[in-house]
Amino acid sequence: MLVLTATGDAFAQCLSSVNPVGGSNNLLVLEKNSLRTIAFFRYNYGNRYYEGTKPSEFDLIKSASYSYGGIVAAYGVTNSITLETELGYYFNKTQVYNMEPAYTLSGNGFSSAVVSARAGLVKDNARRFFISSSMGAKIPFATRPQSCDGVELPLDLQTTTGATGLVWQAFVVKEQPVSGTRWFLTERIEVNARNRNGYRQGSSAFTSFFYSKHLMFSWLKGDWTLIMQLRNELRGRDQTDDGWRESTGSTLVYLSPQINHFIKEQWNVSLVADIPVWQHFTGTQLAMKYGFSLNVSRDFSPKREAGN
C-alpha cells in the first residue's frame, strides 16, 4: 500500500521551495535485498492570499502553480536497515501576476535530493505494531539562483533554495487484519542550513494521521484501499542576513483522501487529493487552493523474482 506523506509547497512562505515529497513513503523497512521504486507526479494550485486565517484583498499574484515529478528508491541493506533516496524535477513553477499587461514568470529544474537511512525500531508481528525511523540529508542540485532572460527569478520560483538540510522521519503503524484497517502516524521534520546568499528556510514539521480501510465489496473488482489522511504542517519563519523574513511561517491542516489500487500483486497505483481545511499564516501569504498527486510504485523482492 502506498501512503503519502505529501508535504510540499503549500504556497505558504511566499511559495518558497519545499521539496514536494509527494512520493509515497514506505512506512516500514524493506526486506534484505529488496528494492522499492516509486514514481509520482504532483500538481498544486493557489490563487488567494491570506492574512492570518482570513482571505486577504492583497492580489499581487493572480495564480501560482507547480507541476512536479519525482522518484523515490529504497533498498533493503539488511532486514532492519533500508537506504532511501528522493529526488524530483519541477516541470514548471509558475506565477501569474496581476499586472497590466499580464505577466508570468516560470522556473523549472531539479529540486533537492534527500538521501536517508531507515531503521526498524519495533516489529511486533503478533500485535501487528511497527515503528521505524529515518534520518537523512537534503542535498541541493544547484547552489546558484536560476535566471530567465537575464533576470533572476524570485525566490518562490527557484526549484531549490540551494541549501543543505537534515530530514528526520518516524512512522508508527498499527494493523487490524480482521477488519482490514490500519492506523498510521508519520512525522517528518526538516531543518535547513543557510544558502550562499545567507537565506535560511524555516524549519518545518509535518504530522500525518492516516486511517486506511481495505475495500471489500462484492461489486468491486480487484484490490482497492481507501485512505484518509489528516495532516498538520508547521512551517517556521525564514531568515536572511538581516533577520527574520516577514510574512513567512504558517500552520496548515489538510485533509487528503486517497484511493489505492494494487495491480497483479506488483504495482501500486494511488491518487491523492489535498484539501486545505484550516490555514493560519504569519503576515500575508499566498495559500494553496488544492493539489493532487498520482503515484505508482513497485517492489522488487529477491524471493518474488526467484519465484518468477
Place this chain on the structure above:
Amino acid sequence: MKKLAILLGIIFSLVACGSNNDDEYGDPDQPLVFVSLTADNDTISPGETTKIVAVATGYRLAFTWTKSAGIITGSGNQVFYTVPPCDVGRNRITCKVTDGNYVSESKDIYIVGE
C-alpha cells in the same frame, strides 16, 4: 565541387550576415560605460511596482539582473521591481552589464519595501 561551392557560399553569407549584425551593435572598440542605474521610487509598499532603468553605452551590451529579495519583471536595460509581503525591508538590486568583448560592470540600487 559544385556542392563545395554551394557550401562556401552559405558560409560566406552567414559570415556576411554576422558582419552586418556587428555594424548594428556599433564599434567593437567602443568602451563599456555604465552611466547610471536609477529607480522611479526608492520606497514602495508591498504589491507596488517601480521602474528601474540602466543606462550604458558600449558594444553589444547584455544586461543581467539579480536581487537580494523581491520580484523583477521585464528584461534588458529596463525592468520593474515589486516587493511581495515576505520581502519587505531594504532590498538590493544589482544590474550587470556585459559587452561583446566580455567586459562587465555592475551597479547596485537599494529599494525599501515597507
